[in-house]
Amino acid sequence: NHVLEIINKYYWIFFLLGTAMVAFLCFRCLGIAQIDSWDEARHGISAYEMMQNGNYLINTFQGQADYWNVKPPLSFLTIAVGFAVFGYNAIGLRFFSALAYLAASVCTGLFARRYSRLASLLVMVFCAANYFPFKAHLVRAGDADSLYLLLFTLAMLAMLKIRERQQWIYVCGLCFSLAFLTKSFHALMIAAIGGLFLLLTGELKKMRLRTWIGFLASALLPVMIWAVLRYQYDGMTFFQNMFEADIVGRTAAGGTEGHGAPFLYYVTSIFWNFDYIYGWLSLIVLLGIAYLLFRPLRKEGHPLPLTDQTGILLWLFIPLLGFSLVSTKLMWYVYPCTIPLFLLAAVFLAEFLQAPRIPAWLLTAFALLILGGSAYFIRGNYLDNVRGAHSNALQTFIIEQFSRDGQYTGSTVYLDAYDPFLYANTTEWEQNNRLLAMLEGALRCQNGGAEAFLGNDEDCLLILSIPFLQNYPKLAEYRILADNGQYLLLGR
Numbered sequence: 001n002h003v004l005e006i007i008n009k010y011y012w013i014f015f016l017l018g019t020a021m022v023a024f025l026c027f028r029c030l031g032i033a034q035i036d037s038w039d040e041a042r043h044g045i046s047a048y049e050m051m052q053n054g055n056y057l058i059n060t061f062q063g064q065a066d067y068w069n070v071k072p073p074l075s076f077l078t079i080a081v082g083f084a085v086f087g088y089n090a091i092g093l094r095f096f097s098a099l100a101y102l103a104a105s106v107c108t109g110l111f112a113r114r115y116s117r118l119a120s121l122l123v124m125v126f127c128a129a130n131y132f133p134f135k136a137h138l139v140r141a142g143d144a145d146s147l148y149l150l151l152f153t154l155a156m157l158a159m160l161k162i163r164e165r166q167q168w169i170y171v172c173g174l175c176f177s178l179a180f181l182t183k184s185f186h187a188l189m190i191a192a193i194g195g196l197f198l199l200l201t202g203e204l205k206k207m208r209l210r211t212w213i214g215f216l217a218s219a220l221l222p223v224m225i226w227a228v229l230r231y232q233y234d235g236m237t238f239f240q241n242m243f244e245a246d247i248v249g250r251t252a253a254g255g256t257e258g259h260g261a262p263f264l265y266y267v268t269s270i271f272w273n274f275d276y277i278y279g280w281l282s283l284i285v286l287l288g289i290a291y292l293l294f295r296p297l298r299k300e301g302h303p304l305p306l307t308d309q310t311g312i313l314l315w316l317f318i319p320l321l322g323f324s325l326v327s328t329k330l331m332w333y334v335y336p337c338t339i340p341l342f343l344l345a346a347v348f349l350a351e352f353l354q355a356p357r358i359p360a361w362l363l364t365a366f367a368l369l370i371l372g373g374s375a376y377f378i379r380g381n382y383l384d385n386v387r388g389a390h391s392n393a394l395q396t397f398i399i400e401q402f403s404r405d406g407q408y409t410g411s412t413v414y415l416d417a418y419d420p421f422l423y424a425n426t427t428e429w430e431q432n433n434r435l436l437a438m439l440e441g442a443l444r445c446q447n448g449g450a451e452a453f454l455g456n457d458e459d460c461l462l463i464l465s466i467p468f469l470q471n472y473p474k475l476a477e478y479r480i481l482a483d484n485g486q487y488l489l490l491g492r
Contacts, residue, residue: 018124093142173219288348402441416449
């Protein structure tokens with residue numbers, strides 16, 4: 001009781017410390033890790049080209065409309081803002097992804113105060129231990145998933161407040177619309193959860209016509225405005241490719257680009273994985289659900305009302321089930337499910353730790369176990385994903401040799417080198433290195449390697465792995481502009 005009194009008295013200090021802990025994990029060494037190809041590099045190139053050509057509606061790749069990365073423009077725009085604020089670098093690329101996760105954590109933590117202040121603080125602790133989103137494709141990556149998770153989370157939190165005030169459904173609609181403009185058809189999960197919630201809780205019958213009109217306007221109008229503007233550019237081409245990629249492709253046998261996996265992939269790899277915090281919290285949630293369902297154990301006045309139980313369980317299980325049913329399985333598809341897992345686990349643990357009939361020594365031991373275990377998983381997150389962040393040798397060489405106000409700015413550059421990201425030799429500019437070259441020195445990246453460099457009579461540069469020099473005797477005639485013992489920069 002004394003500990004709980006301290007927590008309640010100094011709650012805001014503890015909450016700010018929790019926020020600082022999550023923020024530290026989000027932003028520390030944010031610009032150090034190598035830029036990844038595909039989603040991160042593709043988003044970065046499109047955002048960069050938007051800024052160069054002044055068209056903030058159409059995402060392009062190498063100057064052409066991109067029909068591979070068929071996402072609406074909102075995530076590209078946030079990256080463009082990051083470049084505008086922080087410069088053309090990895091921090092600008094990733095800043096708003098980190099900020100979005102921090103905002104989602106803080107909003108969920110503040111929302112959990114309706115159950116207890118202890119639950120609120122536990123949510124922040126669990127968000128700091130959320131290993132996989134920090135490792136790939138979300139918190140520390142410049143792509144669409146972190147913004148999507150924030151909008152998904154805000155939509156769900158607003159949904160849980162509809163019973164208190166119906167106008168919260170407008171927030172749900174707006175978040176759905178913005179989520180669609182971020183990650184296209186993935187946002188339909190929000191609509192599925194919201195529809196089932198309104199139906200199962202009886203809120204559907206209470207909605208007035210005026211409320212429905214406002215909801216539909218908030219949910220559909222932003223998407224319709226974008227769709228009309230996009231249609232002016234290339235008709236139905238983009239929408240057809242978007243549907244084929246996100247609906248037809250994801251449900252095709254074998255999975256898009258070979259990303260097929262068994263039905264229980266998400267359960268076994270994340271939610272029942274006891275090497276990370278998820279397995280333990282999933283066990284707590286299952287025990288808590290059993291406690292709620294088993295009437296002889298359940299007491300009156302549980303802090304989790306039936307409406308909230310319904311909403312949070314739908315939030316957890318509908319995306320998990322939906323993405324388990326489709327053939328394409330990528331871990332980041334179910335990252336939004338980690339937030340309701342943390343919320344439920346925090347509520348159940350806080351309820352247990354405040355139980356009056358359990359001996360104080362047992363509660364104390366259990367509380368220490370929770371804190372020790374959480375600290376262990378947070379430390380693992382920090383060591384692997386923050387302190388363990390690093391670039392690779394080729395990207396480091398590019399960063400060291402070029403700058404946007406340097407003597408080689410805007411140069412034509414060829415590449416014939418070993419790429420640590422590919423674990424292979426290449427004469428082609430991989431997307432991640434292409435983006436980095438564009439950001440660092442506004443370089444014009446050309447494929448073809450040393451052969452193409454030798455065949456170009458104009459001023460140009462070549463990045464070459466030192467062992468490859470013996471393969472091209474003619475390169476001995478060219479100046480070595482830089483040498484770091486692993487790569488050379490050659491010029492005329």
